[in-house]
Every structure is written in structure tokens, then in C-alpha cells.
Amino acid sequence: MQLEVSLAGFSSPWSFRGSKPFCAWAEAKPWLHEGGVCVIRTENAEIGDLLLPSVARFIHGINGGERRLDVRRILCGDRFGTPIQALLHDFELDPEISPFEARPRIKSRLLDRSLLLVFIESASVNPCDWENLIDLLEYYRKATDPVRLCALVFDDRGVVNSAPVCDYLSGHTSHPVFADTSSISTVNALWPSYLHHRVAWEAGGSLDYALSLNKETEDSRVGDDEELERRIQTHAGERLASHPGREALYELVCVGKEVDRLEPARRQVLRAELFAKSLLWRPPSMNGFHVVPWASRALLALPSLAKNKVWALRHQLVCAPLAAEILSLCLKFESQIQSRLHGRQDPNKVSTKTVEAHQRFKDGNDYFVVYPNAFPIRPERVEDLWAFASLGENLKSCPAGAVSDLYWDALHLRNAIAHGHYVGWRHVEWAYRMLESFDTSA
Secondary structure, eight states: OOEEEEEEEEEEEETTHHHHHHHHHTTTTTTTTTTTEEEEEEESSOOOOOOHHHHHHHOOOOOOOOSSSEEEEEESSSGGHHHHHHHHHTTTOTTSOOOOHHHHHHTTTSSOEEEEEEESSHHHHOOHHHHHHHHHHHHHSSSOOOOEEEEEEEEEOOOOOSSSSEEEEEEOOOOOOTTGGOOOGGGHHHHHHHHHHHHHHHTOHHHHHHHHHHHHHTTHHHHHHHHHHHHHHHHHHHHHHHHHTTHHHHHTTTOOOOOOOHHHHHHHHHHHHHHHHHHOOOOOOOOEEOOHHHHHHHHHOOSSSSGGGGGHHHHSOOOOHHHHHHHHHHHHHHHHHHHHHHHSSSSSGGHHHHHHHHHHHHOOOSSSSSTTTSSOSSSSSGGGGGGGGGGHHHHHHSGGGOOOOHHHHHHHHHHHTTTOOOOOOHHHHHHHHHHHHHHHOO
């Protein structure tokens, strides 16, 4: 299940690590069959409140009217009592009666409908009380005369132990910035989509941080990347200065030290602590821990940061989804350029390196340029030699009049992105300009 998130006035679905496990649990329709409990881990109660409407819509969509389904929100903790007391109160039963005595009364309420009970803490609940609820629901489910209650628990403290646990702590957006450029008249129309990506990436998967940063950036002037950068940097510095995990992060990245002398065991402890405090994250498609982008930029502003840490931290600021999208466009632009230059390259200007690369491929000795044997036309012809030359070599081999400045711009844009440099609004503008020239019919 994805969560629709609005940043910078642009709405986009976010995926979380727990999205697929939650979908698998929901698609089994436990409210119709065996009952059971699913735990959704969130950053805080506010994020849980954001998730609840999406959860309800998703569950109703899967249920599809098969049987009446009520999704009921149950607050527990403080004046609402323990989860079991809150459950009994929701069924309008005396919270002082035995839960076992309540079982037949609860079952009678399920004769004409199914229920999904969503438990949310209004104040901290003792972990033992959560365990008692899980045990009670399991007893109800397995009793001789079973009551198959189905429950979701929103857990922002990591204290509820019941499988499955669906991680909604870290998410990411994946909408394309250049999704529908044919319907816009100016590149400025892409600014909200671009800004959503930038804010989401800076947050390192934290929806809480993204919403906080959005308040500081949503009124940024269209196209003013300098002002946007100042706001992002200021927000990051202020957040890290007051963050409870700051000193542990300083220790991990060796702030004030030129030599990294951390013992492996200590490094492992720090990583676990900082991950729990949302200062480390696993970026999409990665399994290792990395400093979240906003904290990386705050660290980079410190004069006492060890020089050998700069490269890795600076790379964390590159908005990977945006970079990947523009790089993909650059590959399409390069294909268009190659088509337009076909037959115009001077064979006397081809480099020995290119000839050798082409021959290595034809001999079957290239382990990276690989085409299956069933591919309709492998690049083995004489004219395919240029497919093994760099774009720069292709451009230099053509008559001056055949190569426009935009071709060179496409090369420079691709190189800037491919070499891991920072990606910003100017790159969006360049890519949009090139789309207007290269996105032509075959």
C-alpha cells in the first residue's frame, strides 16, 4: 500500500519497505477468515493519523463489498485505558468484566459484518499490555467457539511484538518529473514535481522530516535554486544542532578527527543507534546504512569534518531518482544524435581504442557489452563500429556543420550526471530544452 503525500503542492504516492508485506497480509483478507494482527511501524502518532485514511481505503478496496466491513479506530493509553480495556469499551462492554466473559458478546456483534480494529496510542502503553492484547486475540481466534477479530496496531515506539511487522518508517517517492511534458508550455510547470523530489530525498525517507522541510520550502520562488538551497541548508543545520543523536553521529563520521579509529563493535553499536534515531537510512535499492541527506549536508558545513569523509557525504546529497531520470533521458538523446549523424562520421578519425573494443565484442570477449544471440541485429556490422566510440569521439569525427551546440550540451549534461555531480533545477531546464529538440517521432 502506498501513501499519497503532498509536498510543494504536488501529490505523489510514496512506497515504504512495509508496503509489500502489508499488501500481502491485506490481500489474504484475514477479517473474513482467520483473523489476526498486523503491526505497522511509524515514526510518530501524527504519521499514523496520516496513514489511517489510506489504510481504510485500501482495505475496503480489497474487501470489494464481499461482506460488510467496518474499520474502527480505537485509541488506547492514559484515559482510554489499556488496549484490552479500550477494546471492550469500543464494543460498549464494561471494561472491568473478564475478556473471556466478553467473548460471546463480541462474537454476536460479528454476525452480520467483519471488523478491522485499528489500535492507536493516545499515550504510551506498557509493552506488557500490548502483549496481553495479542495473546487475547490469539485465544479468541483459536478457541473452540472462535471469534476471529482482525486488528492493526500502529506502533511508533517499536514495542509491539507480533508478526507481520510492516515498516512504514522510511519511504520514497518515484514519480517522474518529466511525466507529461507534452501537456505543458513551460519548464516552470515542472517546479512543484521537482521540489517534491528534492524535499523527499533530503528527508532520507522520513515523512516527518519531509513535512517539516516542506513548510520551509513550499513557497520558494519557481526556479530559484539558490534560495531553495539556503533554506534546505539552514533547516538541516538547525535540526542537527538540536538532534539527540548528534554526538553519536559526530563519533561515527569522525568529526574533529583526521583518523578513523573506531572499533568494529563500536561502529556497529553506533549504526544501530543512529538508524533508530533516523540519522542513517537505507536508500532505495541499497541495503547498507548511509547518513541521511539532510544530516550529510549539515556535517559538510562543519570545518572540523575529516577530509576523507567529504566525498561520500557529498554524494548523499545527489537526488538519485532525479539523477536517474535525467540520465535515462540523456541516453535517449544520445541515441537520437547517433541516428542523425549516421554515415557522417569520418572513418579515418576513429581511434584504435574503439576499433579494439568493437573487435573484442565480435570475438565474444567483452563481458559488459552483451547482446543475446537471439537479438535481432547485434552491433557487428562495419558501421556499428561507432556504437563503441564515445559520444565525444562521434561528434569530433563529423563535419563541423553536422554537429549543433545542443549535441555537445547533451554530452556535457550526461557526463555531469554520470560522474555523480549535484543535480538541480538547471539540469531539469537543460533536459527539458533537449526534449523539445530530440523527442521527435521515428
